[in-house]
Amino acid sequence: MTLERAFDEVYTKFKLHFYQAVFGKFECREATLTTVETFCMETILALDEPTISEFSGMMKISTPNAAYKINNLVQKGYLEKIQSETDRREYHLRPTQKYFDYYSIVSSYRKDVMGRIRERFSPEDVDKLTEMLTVISRELMTELDLHRED
Numbered sequence: 001m002t003l004e005r006a007f008d009e010v011y012t013k014f015k016l017h018f019y020q021a022v023f024g025k026f027e028c029r030e031a032t033l034t035t036v037e038t039f040c041m042e043t044i045l046a047l048d049e050p051t052i053s054e055f056s057g058m059m060k061i062s063t064p065n066a067a068y069k070i071n072n073l074v075q076k077g078y079l080e081k082i083q084s085e086t087d088r089r090e091y092h093l094r095p096t097q098k099y100f101d102y103y104s105i106v107s108s109y110r111k112d113v114m115g116r117i118r119e120r121f122s123p124e125d126v127d128k129l130t131e132m133l134t135v136i137s138r139e140l141m142t143e144l145d146l147h148r149e150d
Contacts, residue, residue, distance in 0.1 A: 014109075014110070018109075021109070022038055033073075033076070037072065037073060040055075040069050041078060041095060041099055043058060045103070050092065050093055051091065052066055052070060052081075052091060053090075055070070077096060078095065078099040079094070117129070
């Protein structure tokens with residue numbers, strides 16, 4: 001198997017599991033997020049409390065369009081706007097516990113797979129995989145800087 005094929009299989013399985021979880025919520029009538037709103041929340045979570053401007057810039061949509069989507073998410077209780085302490089005109093977007101409860105179904109699969117990796121591979125191999133993924137994210141995928149340190 002080639003590197004490209006192996007990567008595509010892993011990436012596709014994560015995406016498909018995410019879609020199953022999201023659409024499964026619709027089947028049970030528990031979900032109140034639309035598919036687009038789910039993508040918006042995924043982006044806000046990835047950006048780690050962005051401003052409305054940062055969110056609209058990442059999504060490449062107008063600020064009024066972003067504000068409309070954000071207000072809907074606030075009304076549904078999945079998002080809160082936190083006023084910036086340094087610039088009182090700015091608001092940071094923070095997912096609520098309601099969203100984290102919704103998201104836990106999706107994130108639990110990632111945790112399961114990480115557990116399986118730790119069981120299957122040696123600590124040295126896990127460390128090497130961690131190192132490789134870190135380099136890929138920070139050095140080879142510089143188009144998307146998520147501002148995460150750890």
